[in-house]
Amino acid sequence: MSAKRIEDAIGPCAATRCIEAALVSGKLSHAYLVLGRDDGAKLALATALAKAGNCTGEHLPGQYCDACASCRQIQAGGSPNMRVFGDGTKLDINAVDQFIAYACIKTAPGSLRLSVFRGVDFFTDVAADRVLSTLEEPVAGNVFLLLSRNSRRVLPTIRSRAQVVKVESDAGADAGQTGRQQQDEDAALDILLNYAKANLSLGDASGRLLRMDAAVSRRENAMEALRSIAVFMEGVLRARGKLPPLAHVSLDIEPELARVNFVLDDSRVIPFLDRLGDRVQHVEQNVNAELVVTNALLELRRMTTDE
Numbered sequence: 528m529s530a531k532r533i534e535d536a537i538g539p540c541a542a543t544r545c546i547e548a549a550l551v552s553g554k555l556s557h558a559y560l561v562l563g564r565d566d567g568a569k570l571a572l573a574t575a576l577a578k579a580g581n582c583t584g585e586h587l588p589g590q591y592c593d594a595c596a597s598c599r600q601i602q603a604g605g606s607p608n609m610r611v612f613g614d615g616t617k618l619d620i621n622a623v624d625q626f627i628a629y630a631c632i633k634t635a636p637g638s639l640r641l642s643v644f645r646g647v648d649f650f651t652d653v654a655a656d657r658v659l660s661t662l663e664e665p666v667a668g669n670v671f672l673l674l675s676r677n678s679r680r681v682l683p684t685i686r687s688r689a690q691v692v693k694v695e696s697d698a699g700a701d702a703g704q705t706g707r708q709q710q711d712e713d714a715a716l717d718i719l720l721n722y723a724k725a726n727l728s729l730g731d732a733s734g735r736l737l738r739m740d741a742a743v744s745r746r747e748n749a750m751e752a753l754r755s756i757a758v759f760m761e762g763v764l765r766a767r768g769k770l771p772p773l774a775h776v777s778l779d780i781e782p783e784l785a786r787v788n789f790v791l792d793d794s795r796v797i798p799f800l801d802r803l804g805d806r807v808q809h810v811e812q813n814v815n816a817e818l819v820v821t822n823a824l825l826e827l828r829r830m831t832t833d834e
């Protein structure tokens with residue numbers, strides 16, 4: 528038989544190297560902030576870690592057999608030793624509470640319980656406060672994997688309590704990935720600003736957003752664009768004092784956002800943000816990406832007028 532290594536799940540990268548080394552030396556951190564654009568790869572990493580931590584088959588430290596009852600149960604998603612919370616597109620406060628409740632259960636001796644949270648980028652201060660005490664006083668045998676696409680959006684209180692590891696699809700792009708994501712986000716925000724100021728047409732704005740990153744599909748670009756629209760709108764609200772400022776998120780374009788003529792009526796802004804979350808899911812479910820982005824942009828433009 529041949530045991531598997533963590534890196535067999537997603538390929539060699541900074542995250543697999545770090546977690547394999549920790550497993551081999553028995554020095555697993557209790558919380559990891561897992562950064563990367565590929566949500567599937569981040570979940571695959573979590574699954575491999577849960578298997579390695581609970582495998583009852585023959586394997587070397589840091590590996591797993593992928594055949595024993597525990598490995599198979601984890602693969603099937605029915606293991607008591609791993610659960611995934613949050614949907615990665617918006618914050619669900621119930622999911623935060625379930626995550627905390629799960630992470631506070633004592634584990635069986637020798638087992639490793641993995642609590643995975645998708646979409647830590649969307650934690651508000653309130654959600655973060657609830658999670659912090661759990662991160663600070665972990666129950667033995669529990670490990671947290673907090674999945675994020677953009678480290679800049681993760682609250683510093685969370686970031687400082689977790690070991691940051693990066694999952695990259697491209698093995699050669701070790702250092703550039705996070706920087707590139709931020710550049711992409713800045714470029715997307717710039718497109719949205721010019722569109723909101725009517726310097727860019729609807730067609731140009733949606734065309735540019737859908738081609739933001741040539742290395743990924745239109746669908747992924749569309750999802751990123753919709754997330755950027757949410758960041759943009761939150762930026763507008765903060766710039767206008769409708770949301771409290773966040774010390775760690777300073778968009779370069781905030782002074783400009785304060786000058787854009789938005790109608791910031793709660794009865795319109797909140798449904799708009801809610802619909803953005805739905806739209807990300809529509810794109811994920813294969814609804815025409817261009818249509819979804821175009822509709823979101825149209826709605827954004829309508830909010831810049833008084834009608």
Ligand SMILES: [Zn+2]
Nearest residue numbers: 582592595598
């Ligand atoms: Zn096994």
